[in-house]
Amino acid sequence: MINRKEKKKVPAINASSMADISFLLLAFFLMTTTMEVDTGIARRLPPPVPPTEKPPDIKERNILKVNISKNDRILINDKIADVRMLKDQAKEFLSNPYNREDLPEKRWDTIPALGGLYEVSKGIISLKNDRGTSYEMYIKVQDELTKAVNELRDELSRREFGISYMSLKNDEQLEAVRKAVPISISEAEPEEYK
Amino acid sequence: MGKFVKKGKKEVPAISTSSMPDIVFMLIFFFMITTTMRQSDPLVKTSVPSASQVEKLEKKSLVSYIFIGPPKNAKLGTESRIQLNDSFATLDDIPNFIFAERDSRDEVDRKFLTTSIKADKTVKMGIINDVKQQLREVGAFKISYSSRKDVD
Numbered sequence: 001m002i003n004r005k006e007k008k009k010v011p012a013i014n015a016s017s018m019a020d021i022s023f024l025l026l027a028f029f030l031m032t033t034t035m036e037v038d039t040g041i042a043r044r045l046p047p048p049v050p051p052t053e054k055p056p057d058i059k060e061r062n063i064l065k066v067n068i069s070k071n072d073r074i075l076i077n078d079k080i081a082d083v084r085m086l087k088d089q090a091k092e093f094l095s096n097p098y099n100r101e102d103l104p105e106k107r108w109d110t111i112p113a114l115g116g117l118y119e120v121s122k123g124i125i126s127l128k129n130d131r132g133t134s135y136e137m138y139i140k141v142q143d144e145l146t147k148a149v150n151e152l153r154d155e156l157s158r159r160e161f162g163i164s165y166m167s168l169k170n171d172e173q174l175e176a177v178r179k180a181v182p183i184s185i186s187e188a189e190p191e192e193y194k
Numbered sequence: 195m196g197k198f199v200k201k202g203k204k205e206v207p208a209i210s211t212s213s214m215p216d217i218v219f220m221l222i223f224f225f226m227i228t229t230t231m232r233q234s235d236p237l238v239k240t241s242v243p244s245a246s247q248v249e250k251l252e253k254k255s256l257v258s259y260i261f262i263g264p265p266k267n268a269k270l271g272t273e274s275r276i277q278l279n280d281s282f283a284t285l286d287d288i289p290n291f292i293f294a295e296r297d298s299r300d301e302v303d304r305k306f307l308t309t310s311i312k313a314d315k316t317v318k319m320g321i322i323n324d325v326k327q328q329l330r331e332v333g334a335f336k337i338s339y340s341s342r343k344d345v346d
Contacts, residue, residue, distance in 0.1 A: 015212055022218040029222060033229030038257065039248040040310060040338035045330050068319075131320030135313050136243045138322070139341055143245035150247055 041142050049189070062104045064093045064125045068141060070132030083140055090148035094123050094181070113176035114160055120180055128188040145185055152181045238263035238277045240312045246344040256306050257338075258295040260288070262321060263314030274317045276325065288328040312340040 066086070067075040074081050076089055096103040104123030111118045125145060129138055154165040157177050161168065168174045240263045251257055261277035276283050278291045296304050309329055313322060329337060 015215065018215040019211065019218060022215045022222060026218055026222050026225065029225040029229070033225060038251045038254065038310060038338075038340060039343055040242075040251060040340040041245055041247065042249050042308075042336075042338045045326060045335045045337055047333070047335065048330050129319045129323075131318060131323065133319040134315070135317040135319060135322060136315040138319050139243040139245055139339055142339065143247050143341075146245075146247035 041139065041146060043142075043185075046186075058124060059105070061102055062122045062124060064090065064123065066125060066127050066141065066145075068127075068129040068133045068137055070130040072134055072137040074141065083137075083144055086141065086144040087148045087151075090125060090145055091152060093125070094121050094148065094184075095152055096121060096123070109179070111176045111179055113172050114180060118180050120182070121184075124184045124186050126186050126188060142185075146183070149181055149183050153177050156180055235280060236261060236266065236277070237280075237282060238265055238275055238314070240314050240340075242312060242340045242342055243315045244344045245341040248341055248343050249338075251308060251310060251338055253306070256299065256303055257308050257310050258292070259310050259312055260291075260325060261312045262317050262325065263312075264316065274314070274321050276321070285324050285328055288325060289332045292329070292332045292334050306336075307334065308336045308338055309334050310338045310340050 065075070065077050067078075069075070074083060074086065076086065081089070093103060096106070099106075104121050106119040106121050108117045109120045110116060127141065127145075150165065157163060157165040157168055157173070160177075161170075161173055165177060168177065238261050240261050262274055263277075264272045265275050265282075276285070276288075278287060283291070292309070296307060299307060311322065311325065326337070329335070
C-alpha cells in the first residue's frame with residue numbers, strides 16, 4: 001500500500017494557456033508602440049533680441065535675401081526664382097570659389113583639424129516669409145538650403161579627409177567641417193501687422 | 195500477424211507546445227525594448243511635408259512634440275489648431291507646456307530637450323512663426339521641423 005502511494009506523481013500544471021496570455025501581452029505592445037523613427041530638419045532658434053538693440057550692420061555682399069511670398073513664390077535677392085535654383089545659388093554664395101567682389105567675404109579661422117587656418121565664409125542667408133506662406137514651401141526652402149550646406153560640407157570632407165561627410169565618424173573632424181561650413185541662416189523677426 | 199496489429203495501434207505523439215510561450219515572450223521583449231509608447235492621441239491632422247536632408251531625432255525621451263494642423267473632427271472647422279499633449283491649446287499655453295516638459299526631465303538632460311514641430315503641410319507660416327516666437331521667449335532653442343524622408 002505504502003509503495004503505491006509513493007509512486008503517485010504530482011499532476012503537471014497545464015501551461016497551454018500561457019501562450020494565450022503572452023500573445024495578449026504581445027498584441028498590447030504591438031498596438032501601443034510606434035516603430036518609426038521621428039525625422040526632421042534640425043534648427044537652432046536665436047535667443048530673443050532686446051528691443052533696444054540695433055541690428056548689426058552687415059555688408060550688402062554678405063547677405064543672400066530669400067523671400068517667400070504668401071503665394072509661395074520665391075524671390076532671391078529681389079529677383080523671381082524657382083526652388084530648384086536655390087541650392088546652386090546658395091552654394092555659390094556660401095563658397096564664393098572665385099573670390100568674386102559681389103559675393104561674401106571670408107574670414108580666417110583657426111580649425112586645427114583642417115591644418116590651422118581656414119577661410120570661413122561671412123555669408124548669411126536671410127530667410128523671410130509671409131504669414132500666408134505654406135509650411136510645405138517653407139520646408140522645401142529650408143531643405144534646399146540644408147542641401148547646399150551639406151553638399152559643401154561633403155566636398156570639404158572628401159577633399160580633406162577622403163570620405164563623405166555622412167560617413168565621418170571622428171568627432172574632431174565632424175566638428176571641424178561643421179565649423180568651416182556653418183549653417184548661417186538668419187530668419188527675419190516677424191513683423192507686427194496692425 | 196500479431197506484428198501488424200501492434201503497428202496499427204501506435205498513436206502519433208502530440209506536438210509539444212510548451213516552448214510556445216517562450217517564443218512569444220521573446221517577441222514581447224523585443225518589442226518592449228525597440229519601441230516607445232505612443233505619446234498621445236492626435237486630435238489634429240499632421241501629414242508632415244517631405245524633405246531630403248532630414249536628420250534622425252536621437253533620444254525620443256528628450257523630445258517634446260507640438261502638433262499643428264487642421265482638426266480631425268470636421269465639426270471644429272478647418273482652421274489650424276495647436277495640440278499639446280492630449281488637448282487643443284492656444285499660443286499662451288506653450289510656455290507652461292515647455293516648463294512642464296522641462297520639469298519632468300532630469301536636470302542634466304534639460305539642455306538637450308528638443309521641441310519637434312509636427313505641422314501639417316497645409317498649415318500657414320503665420321501660426322508657425324508665432325509658435326517659434328513663444329519657444330524663443332522661453333529659451334527652447336533646439337527645434338526640429340518634423341518631416342518625412344524623401345525617396346529620391
